[in-house]
Amino acid sequence: MSAVGADAPLVRLTGVGKNYGNVIALRDVDLQVDAGQVTCVLGDNGAGKSTLIKIIAGLHRHDSGTYEVEGREVVFDSPRQALDLGIATVYQDLAMVPLMPVWRNFFLGSEKRRGFGRLDVEYMRRTTRAELARMGIDLRDVDQPVGTLSGGERQCVAIARAVHFGAKVLVLDEPTAALGVKQAGVVLRYIVRAREQGLGVVFITHNPHHAYPIGDRFLILNRGRSIGYHTKDEITRDQLISLMAGGAELEELTHELQAAARGLAGETEDALSS
Numbered sequence: 012m013s014a015v016g017a018d019a020p021l022v023r024l025t026g027v028g029k030n031y032g033n034v035i036a037l038r039d040v041d042l043q044v045d046a047g048q049v050t051c052v053l054g055d056n057g058a059g060k061s062t063l064i065k066i067i068a069g070l071h072r073h074d075s076g077t078y079e080v081e082g083r084e085v086v087f088d089s090p091r092q093a094l095d096l097g098i099a100t101v102y103q104d105l106a107m108v109p110l111m112p113v114w115r116n117f118f119l120g121s122e123k124r125r126g127f128g129r130l131d132v133e134y135m136r137r138t139t140r141a142e143l144a145r146m147g148i149d150l151r152d153v154d155q156p157v158g159t160l161s162g163g164e165r166q167c168v169a170i171a172r173a174v175h176f177g178a179k180v181l182v183l184d185e186p187t188a189a190l191g192v193k194q195a196g197v198v199l200r201y202i203v204r205a206r207e208q209g210l211g212v213v214f215i216t217h218n219p220h221h222a223y224p225i226g227d228r229f230l231i232l233n234r235g236r237s238i239g240y241h242t243k244d245e246i247t248r249d250q251l252i253s254l255m256a257g258g259a260e261l262e263e264l265t266h267e268l269q270a271a272a273r274g275l276a277g278e279t280e281d282a283l284s285s
């Protein structure tokens with residue numbers, strides 16, 4: 012009984028499952044992505060996060076359940092088909108060429124040409140600079156090789172590229188995983204900008220501290236199953252953290268770490284005072 016068109020969510024998965032041979036990677040998962048919202052998918056390694064986004068991205072096909080885009084059921088044969096419906100995925104490795112200029116990477120595979128097939132370099136430079144500026148990134152020089160940017164800036168270029176080429180849904184696979192605190196902040200801020208522009212964002216992470224401040228909905232996966240699916244007003248940050256870590260397990264670990272830290276502090280004091 013789903014509405015087709017404007018009222019329907021951008022993406023809706025219902026009871027989705029996926030096996031690799033006899034490995035159950037995903038079982039009975041529901042997920043909804045709305046315009047102007049960030050949907051976070053959390054879970055430890057092996058939880059099924061990448062499998063889920065590969066299904067959304069059209070790279071893998073689900074074995075059970077349904078996948079709808081704006082109210083219409085879809086079965087994708089390739090990522091191209093997902094992209095044509097405005098579902099863009101930014102993978103961790105980003106598919107960029109480090110030695111090529113930023114603008115070149117921005118337009119990679121979608122180069123703008125003038126007469127006789129010549130590249131319209133000026134247009135691409137200008138557009139890249141403007142698109143990054145619009146999202147709050149001020150790059151002095153779009154001619155610099157993308158490899159000279161920080162990890163966070165590279166993520167932002169990849170996101171800006173998806174937005175520029177008409178994405179409605181932006182799927183980000185652990186965009187903050189390899190980054191330090193400050194760089195992660197740059198990317199998180201950027202995700203908020205994308206949301207403000209009306210995109211539906213799917214943000215995959217194993218870090219509840221990154222997810223909670225910017226998320227509107229949270230799906231927590233554990234060994235391929237959903238162990239929680241909440242809107243922000245239904246869950247506190249601490250509850251999210253403890254759900255993610257399996258509750259009791261985390262508490263035990265916290266005590267252990269505190270004890271270890273106390274021990275360490277004691278030793279340091281001893282060393283300093285002797």
Ligand SMILES: Nc1ncnc2c1ncn2[C@@H]1O[C@H](COP(=O)(O)OP(=O)(O)O)[C@@H](O)[C@H]1O
Nearest residue numbers: 031034036054055056057058059060061062063
């Ligand atoms: N191509 C594959 N072939 C077989 N098993 C896979 C494949 N991809 C993932 N898996 C398995 O599916 C489960 C979920 O993996 P994945 O979706 O990559 O989890 P996550 O991204 O949360 O770390 C894991 O047990 C993993 O080993």
Ligand SMILES: [Mg+2]
Nearest residue numbers: 057060061062
């Ligand atoms: Mg993964």
